[in-house]
Structures are given as structure tokens and as C-alpha cells.
Amino acid sequence: MKKLKLLNERIVSRINTNLKEFDFDVSRFVKNTIEYEKLAKFYCFYGITAYHPIDFKFRNASMAGSYFLGKCFVNQSIVYKSDIRGDELKRKGDIMDKDHPLPLAEDETIVIYGSLLYKTLVHSNSHNLETPEEFTIRNTVSAHYANIHGSTMAGCFLGPFATVDLMNLHSCIIGEFSYIQAGEFFHKKIGPGVIHVESDQFSFKYRYKKNVIDKYIGVNEDFQPRGLIYNFVRKKESEYEKLFEVVDMPPVDAPESSAVNRYAVIKGDTRIGENVLISQGAFLDNAHMGNGSNAQENTYIIDSQLIGMNVTAHGGKIIHAKIGQKTFVGFNSFLYGKEDAKLTIGKNCIVMPHTIIDIKQDLSIPDYCIVWGYISCEKDLETHLIPIDDLMALNGELKTGRMVFSGNGQNFVEGFSRRIEAILTANGAYCDYDEDLRGHAQEGQQISFNTLQPYPEGDDKGLYPSIRILP
Amino acid sequence: MKKLKLLNERIVSRINTNLKEFDFDVSRFVKNTIEYEKLAKFYCFYGITAYHPIDFKFRNASMAGSYFLGKCFVNQSIVYKSDIRGDELKRKGDIMDKDHPLPLAEDETIVIYGSLLYKTLVHSNSHNLETPEEFTIRNTVSAHYANIHGSTMAGCFLGPFATVDLMNLHSCIIGEFSYIQAGEFFHKKIGPGVIHVESDQFSFKYRYKKNVIDKYIGVNEDFQPRGLIYNFVRKKESEYEKLFEVVDMPPVDAPESSAVNRYAVIKGDTRIGENVLISQGAFLDNAHMGNGSNAQENTYIIDSQLIGMNVTAHGGKIIHAKIGQKTFVGFNSFLYGKEDAKLTIGKNCIVMPHTIIDIKQDLSIPDYCIVWGYISCEKDLETHLIPIDDLMALNGELKTGRMVFSGNGQNFVEGFSRRIEAILTANGAYCDYDEDLRGHAQEGQQISFNTLQPYPEGDDKGLYPSIRILP
Numbered sequence: 052m053k054k055l056k057l058l059n060e061r062i063v064s065r066i067n068t069n070l071k072e073f074d075f076d077v078s079r080f081v082k083n084t085i086e087y088e089k090l091a092k093f094y095c096f097y098g099i100t101a102y103h104p105i106d107f108k109f110r111n112a113s114m115a116g117s118y119f120l121g122k123c124f125v126n127q128s129i130v131y132k133s134d135i136r137g138d139e140l141k142r143k144g145d146i147m148d149k150d151h152p153l154p155l156a157e158d159e160t161i162v163i164y165g166s167l168l169y170k171t172l173v174h175s176n177s178h179n180l181e182t183p184e185e186f187t188i189r190n191t192v193s194a195h196y197a198n199i200h201g202s203t204m205a206g207c208f209l210g211p212f213a214t215v216d217l218m219n220l221h222s223c224i225i226g227e228f229s230y231i232q233a234g235e236f237f238h239k240k241i242g243p244g245v246i247h248v249e250s251d252q253f254s255f256k257y258r259y260k261k262n263v264i265d266k267y268i269g270v271n272e273d274f275q276p277r278g279l280i281y282n283f284v285r286k287k288e289s290e291y292e293k294l295f296e297v298v299d300m301p302p303v304d305a306p307e308s309s310a311v312n313r314y315a316v317i318k319g320d321t322r323i324g325e326n327v328l329i330s331q332g333a334f335l336d337n338a339h340m341g342n343g344s345n346a347q348e349n350t351y352i353i354d355s356q357l358i359g360m361n362v363t364a365h366g367g368k369i370i371h372a373k374i375g376q377k378t379f380v381g382f383n384s385f386l387y388g389k390e391d392a393k394l395t396i397g398k399n400c401i402v403m404p405h406t407i408i409d410i411k412q413d414l415s416i417p418d419y420c421i422v423w424g425y426i427s428c429e430k431d432l433e434t435h436l437i438p439i440d441d442l443m444a445l446n447g448e449l450k451t452g453r454m455v456f457s458g459n460g461q462n463f464v465e466g467f468s469r470r471i472e473a474i475l476t477a478n479g480a481y482c483d484y485d486e487d488l489r490g491h492a493q494e495g496q497q498i499s500f501n502t503l504q505p506y507p508e509g510d511d512k513g514l515y516p517s518i519r520i521l522p
Numbered sequence: 523m524k525k526l527k528l529l530n531e532r533i534v535s536r537i538n539t540n541l542k543e544f545d546f547d548v549s550r551f552v553k554n555t556i557e558y559e560k561l562a563k564f565y566c567f568y569g570i571t572a573y574h575p576i577d578f579k580f581r582n583a584s585m586a587g588s589y590f591l592g593k594c595f596v597n598q599s600i601v602y603k604s605d606i607r608g609d610e611l612k613r614k615g616d617i618m619d620k621d622h623p624l625p626l627a628e629d630e631t632i633v634i635y636g637s638l639l640y641k642t643l644v645h646s647n648s649h650n651l652e653t654p655e656e657f658t659i660r661n662t663v664s665a666h667y668a669n670i671h672g673s674t675m676a677g678c679f680l681g682p683f684a685t686v687d688l689m690n691l692h693s694c695i696i697g698e699f700s701y702i703q704a705g706e707f708f709h710k711k712i713g714p715g716v717i718h719v720e721s722d723q724f725s726f727k728y729r730y731k732k733n734v735i736d737k738y739i740g741v742n743e744d745f746q747p748r749g750l751i752y753n754f755v756r757k758k759e760s761e762y763e764k765l766f767e768v769v770d771m772p773p774v775d776a777p778e779s780s781a782v783n784r785y786a787v788i789k790g791d792t793r794i795g796e797n798v799l800i801s802q803g804a805f806l807d808n809a810h811m812g813n814g815s816n817a818q819e820n821t822y823i824i825d826s827q828l829i830g831m832n833v834t835a836h837g838g839k840i841i842h843a844k845i846g847q848k849t850f851v852g853f854n855s856f857l858y859g860k861e862d863a864k865l866t867i868g869k870n871c872i873v874m875p876h877t878i879i880d881i882k883q884d885l886s887i888p889d890y891c892i893v894w895g896y897i898s899c900e901k902d903l904e905t906h907l908i909p910i911d912d913l914m915a916l917n918g919e920l921k922t923g924r925m926v927f928s929g930n931g932q933n934f935v936e937g938f939s940r941r942i943e944a945i946l947t948a949n950g951a952y953c954d955y956d957e958d959l960r961g962h963a964q965e966g967q968q969i970s971f972n973t974l975q976p977y978p979e980g981d982d983k984g985l986y987p988s989i990r991i992l993p
Contacts (some may be wrong), residue, residue, distance in 0.1 A: 094769070094970075094973075099975060099976075099977055099978065099987055100977075100978065100979075101977060101978065101979045101980035101982065101983075105987050295769060296768055296769055296770065297767055297768050297769065298565070298767055298768065298769060298973070299767065497978040497979040498978060499975030499976060499977070499978045500973075500975055501972065501973065501974045501975060501987075501989070502565075502769070502971075502972065502973035502974075502975075503972045503973075504570060504970030504971055504972060504973075505570070505970060506571075506572060506970070507570065507571065507572065507968040507969060507970045508571075508572045508968040511572065511993075512572075516570060516576050516972075516991050516992060516993055517991070517992040517993060518972070518989065518990070518991050518992075519989070519990045519991075519992075520987050520988070520989050520990075521987060521988040521989075521990075522982075522987055522988065
């Protein structure tokens with residue numbers, strides 16, 4: 052175990068050097084998080100398909116419980132139960148920047164160096180124009196259920212349930228349950244519960260009240276998560292264990308056009324339509340998944356119905372709810388209906404990332420609306436909802452409750468809509484057996500895994516031997 | 523599947539070129555043996571321990587169900603459910619040839635090239651003085667349950683249940699159920715059921731009657747095995763399946779000094795003493811394993827007792843028998859006692875490799891004896907047994923039944939005894955917690971596995987991606 056502990060110290064030291072200006076000591080987080088025996092006991096796996104370029108290389112790393120797909124190099128890092136999805140990595144010859152239409156010199160590769168990613172999802176649709184061949188996560192520690200979504204970063208700490216979306220971060224701290232999608236940040240510290248979407252054309256900002264964050268997803272002085280959302284996912288953790296105990300899972304009843312990842316939990320009366328994608332780590336219990344809908348990594352869909360063409364972004368939680376046609380549920384949203392307090396959301400709505408809806412009575416959200424922030428009853432909708440048409444008409448500033456929007460509303464809405472269409476297309480929602488429209492739902496069906504274990508004892512215990520996998 | 527079929531054709535063509543002089547067409551064997559869908563469905567695994575040098579490399583190969591340990595390169599080959607044990611590979615600096623005490627230039631590596639090994643055990647204690655750094659199996663096809671035991675070879679076909687022991691073979695055919703240990707063979711065809719042990723000092727030869735071979739382990743015109751021994755192992759095959767369905771097995775009740783491989787079947791009232799080694803693929807049902815005894819790969823010990831310090835060599839089968847202290851049971855021996863016909867073997871006996879004892883009444887073999895060949899009743903012992911002291915006193919020729927011994931008996935016995943001691947030591951039978959006497963039983967306890975799967979579809983289906991595993 053000696054070398055693993057040394058590796059850990061090295062990671063901590065490098066990140067503290069990067070975050071010196073904030074007087075931040077990541078070792079308080081790390082020493083309360085890492086369970087060395089688990090790192091030595093678990094295994095990681097690398098997905099092999101006929102569609103994704105194969106190149107997996109790692110050295111001096113521990114990767115317990117993690118899942119990798121596509122080209123990926125891991126060095127001097129600890130990757131714990133993280134899913135490193137390489138299915139949207141760009142390929143040699145792709146053109147990323149329309150203003151400078153130079154084709155990529157080689158296939159894009161995920162490079163994880165000097166980092167500790169703890170139950171952190173890395174999604175590979177990167178937006179770094181500077182080095183499009185390399186998706187880099189360097190000298191970074193990310194806490195429980197953080198999302199690194201198409202974002203490169205160096206010298207950062209991401210708090211529990213934080214999401215960094217389509218960005219480049221340099222020496223930043225992102226607070227727990229904060230969502231940022233704002234191009235590029237240098238040396239910034241973002242507090243907890245901040246929702247911040249920004250482009251040249253518009254800005255959307257919301258900040259949760261401290262008592263709401265404390266109730267749902269706070270941290271203690273060692274940055275360990277606590278609160279209702281963390282307890283919710285922790286209670287379900289044991290249900291995943293049986294997925295890892297067996298080599299092959301019996302197939303789930305689903306149409307040929309749909310993919311159900313064998314590392315998803317499928318329970319109760321769950322029904323799966325055409326062109327549906329159920330990703331690794333999704334949890335479905337009495338879930339009715341309409342045609343073209345998806346449940347991405349770390350989503351929970353319980354006693355709920357998704358009518359169709361629904362995106363449930365990473366970490367989204369939908370309980371006792373009915374979600375209308377083409378309604379989008381953003382990252383880490385917690386839609387917490389109850390047996391006697393159903394949530395109904397109309398069609399073509401946008402539930403902003405990191406939205407919390409926790410209701411005691413039935414609640415309906417009309418068609419074509421955007422909702423955000425903390426909604427506990429009908430009255431909260433007055434300050435947490437805007438009809439899409441109204442936002443489309445806006446050009447200027449709108450303050451309502453704790454939200455401030457400024458800029459071009461049409462641009463904001465159209466940007467979101469384009470992205471939802473892109474996600475649906477990438478996931479194969481429009482496939483209908485047309486080869487050109489195949490997506491993750493179809494290409495992820497036939498997958499095999501290389502399952503890799505660490506050294507079982509000695510100084511190397513918990514570290515993995517160096518492995519290179521090539522076609 | 524296209525590339526896998528092409529690989530197969532290439533292997534067949536090369537071996538046929540090597541065996542041209544015998545007018546032998548290996549494609550008759552191959553086309554009746556290979557089930558392509560199984561090759562695409564199974565996985566192989568590579569063992570990681572703190573004791574065995576790690577280097578695993580393969581390209582353009584299929585390795586369904588196979589287990590590898592130690593340094594091993596596989597290229598242009600199909601390895602199906604074979605165990606490639608690299609735990610006795612020599613290390614850099616080792617001196618192999620006492621007459622020419624040059625240390626090995628580098629760690630010895632198993633190299634499998636252009637070969638099809640079908641349920642074939644490869645054991646790595648090689649005796650090739652010419653290239654001690656490389657244990658090569660090239661352009662070779664081996665059939666069901668063949669043993670390649672410390673033997674390098676090129677351009678060979680080994681029939682079902684054949685054993686090649688501590689040899690070098692060049693363009694040879696070894697018949698079903700034949701055992702050869704004779705230094706080096708060039709361009710020879712050995713018929714079925716031949717037991718041949720030869721050195722400068724002595725020669726031991728036995729040949730089974732055709733009707734006995736046909737009853738126990740014959741082949742049809744396509745070299746597919748049939749008969750009582752093959753049916754015996756085939757009936758047990760399904761019991762192994764559950765070992766491959768789960769990632770971790772619950773530990774078997776055994777002392778700290780003993781190793782029970784997690785890919786062994788352990789059933790009934792099985793008891794395991796100190797310093798016991800139960801290898802991959804062993805099958806124990808109501809087996810009492812005395813201190814220091816072992817059950818090597820593909821052995822079956824059923825309703826039987828091994829008193830202690832017993833070697834059960836690869837493929838040995840012991841049913842309704844009691845085996846005395848330090849008695850050795852050789853490769854592929856079939857000791858077939860019955861509920862109402864018990865077999866008792868005394869202490870310090872040698873059961874020669876490929877011995878068949880199939881009895882209808884109780885049978886006892888006294889202490890300090892050597893037995894061989896086909897024994898079905900008390901009377902057969904007259905021509906299939908010699909007291910060790912009598913053989914020790916022999917210098918010349920002895921013919922008894924179908925056995926011919928010539929040369930120095932003392933040399934033969936001492937050679938065997940030294941080898942038994944070496945196996946016991948290597949397996950850790952003398953460990954008693956003395957670090958210097960640790961063996962496979964102790965060093966194989968803490969093992970983790972890299973579990974590797976082939977491409978699931980497309981032209982590459984059934985082939986494995988290239989993998990290199992290094993420390």
C-alpha cells in the first residue's frame with residue numbers, strides 16, 4: 052500500500068500548490084474520503100466495441116470501480132468509481148472550430164494526470180479549441196458525484212455534486228451543487244449552490260439560499276457531503292453491488308433499437324420504448340421510458356413516466372413524476388414527487404440543471420416553460436418559472452426571485468434547444484434503424500469489457516500494473 | 523468473425539506444412555472442434571500477484587476462457603480454456619545448465635505463436651537448454667486436455683489427453699493418451715496409449731492395448747475424443763460454469779498456509795490441511811486433502827482421502843480411493859474406485875503417468891511400489907507393479923506384461939523421487955511458514971485477475987484487442 056499512499060500525497064501536494072491563493076487544503080477532503088482497502092479490492096473495466104477507437108494506457112494509477120470507453124491515458128492518478136465516457140471524443144479529421152476549419156491531427160484522447168476523481172463522471176464532448184486532440188484533467192480533485200462534462204481543467208477542486216459544463220477551468224474551486232457553464236475561468240472560487248450559464252449573448256445566474264443547500268447537499272468542514280440528496284443516493288448504493296458480483300447480466304426486456312447498460316439497476320415494472328438509452332449507473336424502478344428517451348449516468352427514475360424524447364442529464368433524479376414529450380431534465384436535478392404529491396411537467400419544457408423540486412402536494416408545470424432553482428409548492432413557480440415564449444421575447448434584464456437573466460432570451464432558448472437536439476441525436480433517439488442516425492443507444496449495445504484488478508498485496512497493493520490496450 | 527476464421531485457416535495451414543511427411547490434415551480436427559460463438563462469448567484472465575514477473579502481450583489472438591500467469595506473449599494464436607501457468611518460469615540470472623553455468627540474460631517468457639491450444643495445460647518448468655529465455659510453442663495444435671509440461675515445441679499435433687513432459691518436440695504427432703518424457707524428438711509419430719520415459723540411464727515403455735484405449739480415451743476419424751475418461755470430464759464441465767459467472771468467490775475454509783484457487787470446484791465434505799495447493803480447474807468433492815498434498819490443474823479428487831505430502835499431477839483423477847503418505851499420482855491417471863470397490867494405495871508409491879485403475883472389487887497396493895498401465899483387478903498387479911526396492915536393485919532389462927524396462931533402476935527411482943520432492947517444495951508443501959520454503963500454495967493465495975474480453979461484433983468479433991500489461 053506504500054506506493055498508493057505516496058501517490059495520494061503527491062496528488063494532494065500538487066493541487067494545494069495550484070490552489071494556494073485560496074488558502075485551501077485539499078488534504079482535509081482527501082483523508083476523509085479515500086478508503087485504501089476499497090481501492091485494493093475493487094476492479095475497473097474498459098469497454099470494447101466495434102465503434103469506439105481503442106487505446107487505453109495507464110501507469111502508476113488506481114482505478115477502482117471505474118469504467119472507461121475510448122482512447123484514454125491515466126497516469127499518477129486515483130480514479131474511483133468514475134465513469135470516463137469516451138464515446139463523444141472527436142476523431143482525426145474532424146473539424147471543431149468553424150472559424151478555423153483545421154482538421155484534428157489525430158484522434159482525441161482523454162488524459163488524466165495527477166488527479167483524484169472520486170465518483171466523478173467525465174463526459175467527453177469537450178469544447179477546448181486550444182488542444183482539441185487532448186481532453187486533459189490535470190492536478191484536479193473532484194468530490195462525490197461531481198460532473199466533469201466536456202470540460203478540461205487543471206489545478207481544480209470540484210465539490211460534491213458540482214457540475215462543470217463545456218468549460219475550461221484553471222486553478223478554480225467550484226462549491227458543492229454549483230453548476231457552471233461559462234466558457235473559461237481562471238483562478239476563481241465559486242461558492243455552493245450557484246447556477247451560472249453565460250455566453251457572449253446572455254447570462255443566467257441563480258444562487259440557492261444557504262439553508263436550502265444545507266438541507267439538500269451541504270458539506271461539513273472536511274468537504275464531505277451530507278443532506279437529503281446525498282442520503283438519497285447513498286441509500287441506493289448497495290443495490291449496485293450485485294451488478295459487480297457477476298460477470299454477465301441477464302438481458303433486460305427492451306426493443307432491439309434500445310440499449311440498457313449491464314451496469315444499470317433495472318427494477319419493478321420498468322418499461323423501455325424504442326431508441327432508448329439507459330446508461331451505466333442509471334437506476335430505474337417502475338420507470339416508463341417513452342420512445343427516444345434516455346437515462347444518463349447516475350440518473351434515478353423511480354415511479355415515473357417519461358413520455359418520449361426526454362433527456363435526463365447526468366445525475367438527474369425523477370421520482371413520482373410524469374415528464375412531457377421532449378422535456379429536458381438538467382444535470383443533478385432533484386425532482387422529488389411523492390406517492391401523494393405527484394409532479395407533472397408538460398411538453399417541451401426545460402428543467403434547468405441543478406433544479407430542486409420537493410413538493411408536499413401535486414404540482415403541474417405547463418407546456419413550453421423553463422423552471423430553475425428551489426421549488427417546494429405552486430407559489431414558488433411565480434419566481435422560478437418563465438414561459439419559453441416570454442423568454443424568447445426578452446432582450447435586456449429580468450430579475451425574478453433569486454434569478455437574474457440578462458441579454459438575449461431567444462439566443463438562450465435556441466442554444467438550449469440545439470443542445471437538446473444534439474443530445475437526442477447523439478444518443479440515437481432518432482435512429483429508427485437508419486444507419487446514419489445511429490447513436491449511443493445503438494452503438495453501445497454490443498460491448499465487452501476488460502476487467503482489470505490491482506496488485507493484491509505488497510508495496511504495490513491497490514495500484515494497477517501498467518496496461519496498454521490497442522486494436 | 524472474418525479475421526478469426528482467417529487466423530484459424532492460417533494456423534491449420536502452417537501445421538499441415540510441418541506435418542506433411544505424415545500425410546496428416548489437422549483441419550479435420552480443427553473444423554470439428556472450434557465453436558466460433560464460444561470464442562466470441564468467453565473471456566480470458568491474467569493473474570496479478572506480488573511474486574510473479576508481469577508482462578503479458580498479445581496480438582491477433584483469441585484466448586477464450588484461458589488463464590495466464592507470468593510473462594507471456596501470444597500472437598496469431600487461439601488459446602481456448604487453456605491454463606498457461608507461468609509460475610515456474612526462470613528468472614534473469616538463474617543458472618539452468620550446471621555444465622555451462624551461464625546466468626539467464628533475461629526473465630524467461632512463454633511465447634505462443636501460430637498455435638491452437640484447445641483445453642490444454644501449459645506448465646512452465648521448461649527444460650530447453652538451447653533458448654532458456656524463451657519457452658516457445660509454435661505452429662502447434664493440441665487437442666482436449668493435452669498437457670504441455672515444461673516442453674517447447676514447433677509444428678506438432680498433440681492428441682486428446684496426451685502429455686509431453688520436459689521435452690523438446692519438432693514436427694511430431696503424439697497420439698491420444700500417450701505420455702512421453704524422452705528429451706528431444708524430431709519428426710516422429712507416436713501412436714495412442716504409449717507411455718515412454720527415457721534418459722541416458724534407463725528406458726521405460728508401455729503400450730495400452732487398442733481395446734483399452736478405445737474404451738477409455740479413443741478418438742474418431744476427426745480426432746475427436748470419446749470413451750469413459752472423456753465422458754467423465756465432460757459430465758463435470760457444467761459445474762465449472764458457475765465459477766465464471768461471478769467476479770469473486772466466497773473463500774473456502776482452509777488454513778492460512780494453503781491456497782485454494784477461486785477457479786477450482788470445491789464440493790461436499792471437503793477438508794483441506796496445511797500447506798495444501800488446490801490449483802485452477804481442480805475438482806474436489808468429498809476430498810480430504812492431508813497436509814502438504816496438492817491437486818493440480820484439471821485433477822478430480824472425489825470421495826477420496828490423500829493422507830499427506832501427495833502430488834496429484836495435472837489431470838490426475840482419484841475416485842473412491844485412499845492414497846498413502848507421499849504417494850505420487852502421475853499425469854492423467856484415472857484411479858477409478860467405486861462406492862463398493864475401494865482403492866487403497868500405500869505410502870511412498872509411484873503411480874506412473876497415464877495409469878488406469880478401474881476396479882469392481884476392493885484393491886490394495888502395498889507401500890513402496892510402482893504401478894503403471896491398465897489395472898482392473900488384483901491379478902493385474904502381477905504384471906503392472908514392482909516394489910521400489912526391486913527396481914532399485916535392477917540393472918538390465920525387465921519385461922513384465924506389456925512393460926519393458928531397461929537400464930539402471932536406481933537411477934529411474936531416484937530421478938522420480940527427486941522430482942516429487944521438487945514438486946512438493948515448489949508447491950509449498952514444506953512451507954511451515956518459513957519464508958524460504960514458500961511455494962505456489964503460499965504465493966498464489968493473493969492473486970487478482972485482469973479479465974479480458976474479445977471484440978463483440980464486426981470483422982474482429984472473437985479476436986482480442988492487442989494488450990500489453992507491464993509492472
